[in-house]
Amino acid sequence: xxxxxxxxVAAIRDGVAKGEFKAVEVxxxxxxxxxxxxxxxxxxxxxxxxxxxxxxxxDADRAAGKPLGKMAGVPIGMKDLFCTEGVQTTAASHILEGxxxxxxxxxxxxxxxxxxxxxxxxxxxxxxxxSSNETSYFGNxxxxxxxxxGSTAALAPGGSSGGSSSAxxxxxxxxxxxxxxxxSIRQPAAFVGISGIKPTYxxxxxxxxxxxxxxxxxxxxxxRDVRDCAIMLEAMAGFDPKDSTSLDLPVPAWEAGxxxxxxxxxxxxxxxxRLDGIDEDIAKMWDNGIAWLKDAGAExxxxxxxxxxxxxxxYYIIAPAEASSNLARYDGVRFGLRDLPEGAGLQDMYxxxxxxxxxxxxxxxxxxxxxxxxxxxxxxxxxxAQKVRALIARDxxxxxxxxxxxxxxxxxxxxxxxxxKNADPLSMYLNxxxxxPASLAGLPAMSVPGGLSKEGLPLGxxxxxxxxxxxxxxxxGLAIEQRSGFTAEAGExx
Amino acid sequence: MSxxxxxxxxxxxxxxIAISDAEADKMVGELNGILxxxxxxxxxxxxxxxxxTAVIPNKLRLREDVxxxxxxxxxxxxxxxxxxxxFFGVPKVIE
Numbered sequence: 001x002x003x004x005x006x007x008x009v010a011a012i013r014d015g016v017a018k019g020e021f022k023a024v025e026v027x028x029x030x031x032x033x034x035x036x037x038x039x040x041x042x043x044x045x046x047x048x049x050x051x052x053x054x055x056x057x058x059d060a061d062r063a064a065g066k067p068l069g070k071m072a073g074v075p076i077g078m079k080d081l082f083c084t085e086g087v088q089t090t091a092a093s094h095i096l097e098g099x100x101x102x103x104x105x106x107x108x109x110x111x112x113x114x115x116x117x118x119x120x121x122x123x124x125x126x127x128x129x130x131s132s133n134e135t136s137y138f139g140n141x142x143x144x145x146x147x148x149x150g151s152t153a154a155l156a157p158g159g160s161s162g163g164s165s166s167a168x169x170x171x172x173x174x175x176x177x178x179x180x181x182x183x184s185i186r187q188p189a190a191f192v193g194i195s196g197i198k199p200t201y202x203x204x205x206x207x208x209x210x211x212x213x214x215x216x217x218x219x220x221x222x223x224r225d226v227r228d229c230a231i232m233l234e235a236m237a238g239f240d241p242k243d244s245t246s247l248d249l250p251v252p253a254w255e256a257g258x259x260x261x262x263x264x265x266x267x268x269x270x271x272x273x274r275l276d277g278i279d280e281d282i283a284k285m286w287d288n289g290i291a292w293l294k295d296a297g298a299e300x301x302x303x304x305x306x307x308x309x310x311x312x313x314x315y316y317i318i319a320p321a322e323a324s325s326n327l328a329r330y331d332g333v334r335f336g337l338r339d340l341p342e343g344a345g346l347q348d349m350y351x352x353x354x355x356x357x358x359x360x361x362x363x364x365x366x367x368x369x370x371x372x373x374x375x376x377x378x379x380x381x382x383x384x385a386q387k388v389r390a391l392i393a394r395d396x397x398x399x400x401x402x403x404x405x406x407x408x409x410x411x412x413x414x415x416x417x418x419x420x421k422n423a424d425p426l427s428m429y430l431n432x433x434x435x436x437p438a439s440l441a442g443l444p445a446m447s448v449p450g451g452l453s454k455e456g457l458p459l460g461x462x463x464x465x466x467x468x469x470x471x472x473x474x475x476x477g478l479a480i481e482q483r484s485g486f487t488a489e490a491g492e493x494x
Numbered sequence: 495m496s497x498x499x500x501x502x503x504x505x506x507x508x509x510x511i512a513i514s515d516a517e518a519d520k521m522v523g524e525l526n527g528i529l530x531x532x533x534x535x536x537x538x539x540x541x542x543x544x545x546x547t548a549v550i551p552n553k554l555r556l557r558e559d560v561x562x563x564x565x566x567x568x569x570x571x572x573x574x575x576x577x578x579x580x581f582f583g584v585p586k587v588i589e
Contacts, residue, residue, distance in 0.1 A: 102569035201549050215549060245552060313532040324509065331510075333582050335573035346587045351512035363511055367521065368528060370509045371497070384535050386545030391538065393546065426527055442549030467550055 004029035005171040009074050009228035010255075012174060016058060016073030023055035023062075023073030027117055030075045034119050034172045039494040042157075042167040044080050044138050045088050046120040051075045054117025061115075070235045072115030077167045077176035080121040081128055082108045082219075083208040087118075091210040092126045092136035095330045095337045095357025105208025106240045107177065107219050114235035119173050122163030126359045127327065128184055128212045131431045133162030134422050135361045143192055143415055144170040144490035148456030152493075155415045155457070158188025164222050165192040169490055175223035175232050179209060181216045182315050183411075183435025186447035189222055190410035190460020193449045193488060195477060196222035197229050200467050201442030202247035204233075205240030213322035214245075216315075216439050226448060226477040230254040233470065249468070257471045260479040262296040265472065268303035268403030273434060275412065281459060282409045285450040289407055289461040289480060296479035301403050305395040310388050311437040316429060317372050317385035318440075324369025327362070330354060364425065393441040400466055405476050408434050410460035414453040434462060444470045448477045449486040458488065496526045 004026045007015065016023045031048040058073045083089045083101035090096040104112075112118075126135040133141040133156060143157035143166055157166035161178035165188035168176055178185035180198035189196030197220050204219040211217060221232035234254055240246040269290065274283075290300055332338035332353030339352040358366065372381035399406065412433055421428045438445040443464055450461035461480055465473035497505070502521045506513045513521065567580060576583035 099573050102566070102572050202552060241555070241557065244554060245548075245550075247550065247552065248555070307538065310535055310538055313535050316528065317532055317535070328510075332575060333584055334570075336575065338575035340585060344585060346585050347510070348512075349585055350510040351507075354510055355512040358511070363509075363513075364521070364524060366509050366511065367502075367505045368525065371501075371505050371525070371529075374505070374508060380536075381532070383545050384538075384540065385532075386547075387540040387543045388535050388538050390543050390546040391540070393549065424527075425524060426531055440549075 005033055008174045008224050009071065009231050012074045013072055013231070016062065017068055019062070023058040024052060026073060027051040027055035027075045030119055030173060037170055037172050037494050040142050040144060040166050040170055041139050042123055042141055042163040042170070042172060043077070043120040044090060044092065044123050047087055047118050050087070051117040051119045054112065054115070058115050069113065069115030070231060071111060074115070074175065075117045075119045075173060076111065077120060077122045077164055077173040078108055078118050079124055079161055079164050079177045079179060081124060081179050081210045082177060083210070084108055084118065084121065087121060089121065089210070091128070092124045092138055093357065093359065093362065094137040095353070097137070097337065099336050103208060106205035106242060107209065107236045110238060111235050116235065122167060122176055124163050125160035127210065127323070127362050128160040128179055128181055129323070129361050129365055130159040131183070131187055131428055132156035132416070132418065132421060133159045134418060135359050137359060140418050141166050142418070144494065145192060145415060145457055146491065146493065154418045156191065156418055158191035158415065160184040161188045161222060165189055165194060168192070168194050168222055168224060170494070175221055175228055177219060177236070178222045179217060179219045180439065181212050181319060182439045183432040185220045185222060186410045186435050186445060186460065186462060187432060189447040191415040191458065193458030193486065194222060194224050195226055195229050195446065195448045196220060197233060197446040197470065197473065198439070198444065199233060199237060199470050200247070200444045202245050203237045203470070205238070205243040205246050207240055207242040211326040213319040214326060215322060216319060226474055226481050227255060227258060229446070230258060230474050252471060254471055254474055258478055259475050260296055260482055262293060262298035262476060262479055265298045265405060265476070266301050266403040267293050267298045267476070268301055268399050268406045270303050270305045270308065270406060270408060272305050272308035273408045279413050281414065281453040282412060285459045285461065286409050289450055292480050292483035293407060293476060295483060303399045303403055303406070305399060305437065307388065307391045307395050308437055311392050311440055312429060312433055314385040314388040314392065315436045315440060316368070317381050318389060320365040320369035321373050321382050322369070324366045324373065327366055330357060361425070389440050392437055396441045396443060404466070405472055406464040408462050408464065410434060410447040410462040414455060414457035414459055438464045443467055444473045446473045446477045448480050450480065450484060451486065452488055496529060497522060
């Protein structure tokens with residue numbers, strides 16, 4: 001009997017299309033795996049009936065000889081940032097606990113239209129703010145990975161899309177949605193040895209996605225290989241008149257365009273990413289990545305992105321500023337939590353509701369954002385950060401004169417243990433040092449597995465491309481995948 | 495620039511987030527740590543640089559000025575924590 005947990009998106013889609021197995025069999029098998037993996041805390045809500053329903057519809061369509069969608073028969077996990085009609089959507093916050101949307105986000109609707117089914121809503125960092133999944137109101141997500149020293153220490157699955165990364169690495173689902181504001185697809189993918197791509201800003205509609213920082217938020221797929229990411233991104237992307245920043249462009253046939261021959265491609269290696277005291281394993285993996293891309297026919301060139309060190313501080317002004325504005329909507333009046341102390345007026349109700357409903361990191365970022373936007377400080381902080389952001393984008397523009405893609409590590413370290421970094425918010429922020437620049441510039445960027453650390457934990461290589469050139473990013477990712485020989489898996493301890 | 499406890503309380507008020515005295519004390523240190531770190535942006539020469547407004551060049555679209563949705567009152571009210579008839583209920587705001 002087929003072990004359906006071993007099949008990826010393409011294998012399930014093709015097997016269902018050829019009649020080798022029924023979509024319902026896949027959904028049943030994965031529903032069972034999801035429900036048996038509660039120790040990982042990857043799901044906030046399980047929706048086995050949704051997975052079965054979608055699978056039955058696909059099986060019926062196939063029996064009737066109807067054409068099948070790009071994701072037909074593939075059960076996936078849905079990050080709890082996407083509004084799903086009739087299914088609780090919380091952004092992993094208490095303030096939205098019990099919120100049941102009366103509408104469906106465009107991206108999730110696109111996936112259902114393509115024949116995918118929903119296994120459940122995936123846990124995440126609260127409002128996507130975090131890099132370790134320790135800010136969820138619904139508890140930490142645990143990575144299926146463990147260090148190779150026999151320790152059973154719980155490791156971070158990365159964040160904010162940590163439910164997604166954990167579930168895919170544990171083979172609870174072949175793929176899941178993620179969102180990336182400053183690395184939230186790429187860093188968790190790197191931490192658990194899977195692939196994930198943040199497309200160009202505007203490729204995937206933000207409509208119906210709980211907003212964090214609107215000028216940065218971008219949805220993308222996470223899966224166990226590059227082809228599966230390409231398939232799922234095709235299903236997710238597309239113009240949406242309901243999102244004013246949605247790009248009115250056709251969706252390229254990324255899967256059909258996959259080609260790992262990189263002859264004629266120039267790969268830039270940014271010297272500023274080679275930080276003082278860079279982790280030895282990370283440096284070695286990066287060198288391996290360079291060798292693999294050379295082997296695939298690419299030319300390697302040294303480049304400079306001079307404003308790199310300012311990307312993180314700029315991000316930690318811009319993202320909180322936008323968050324403080326976006327999260328103003330949680331007022332205890334229209335939806336979500338209400339905390340009305342005895343005898344309180346409207347203003348007190350707002351303050352009590354927001355204090356009770358938002359987690360510590362969310363409150364911290366709202367307050368930072370409020371401060372940098374407040375009268376007298378706006379220009380010094382926010383305007384200055386947006387100018388620096390323009391310079392960071394210009395660095396990339398200048399780099400494209402001498403290269404077509406950029407190769408860098410995804411994160412400065414392998415996964416850390418839960419609780420190891422949350423005493424100091426700054427040390428957590430620094431984990432996104434390599435991921436944030438591409439977010440600020442709106443560029444497509446992908447993480448693919450690049451090897452293992454000395455502790456036996458996955459490390460990720462990041463490929464950054466020109467705006468709208470997801471194809472080149474996917475192709476370089478594929479070239480790495482074909483050469484890295486990455487087959488390591490987390491042991492099934494849960 | 496650094497913040498003191500009064501400023502933290504003011505920011506909390508502007509943010510409509512109730513904070514206790516102990517939380518305010520803790521927040522002074524955390525916010526100052528973060529603010530001191532972002533201060534380094536001040537050293538970047540931004541002469542002649544326009545602040546970024548759109549990350550990917552895109553023009554704002556106009557649509558026909560027509561009603562495209564509506565008649566969904568119950569959907570809009572479905573998640574209200576205190577619905578009163580066809581309204582959102584709030585505590586008394588006028589004395």
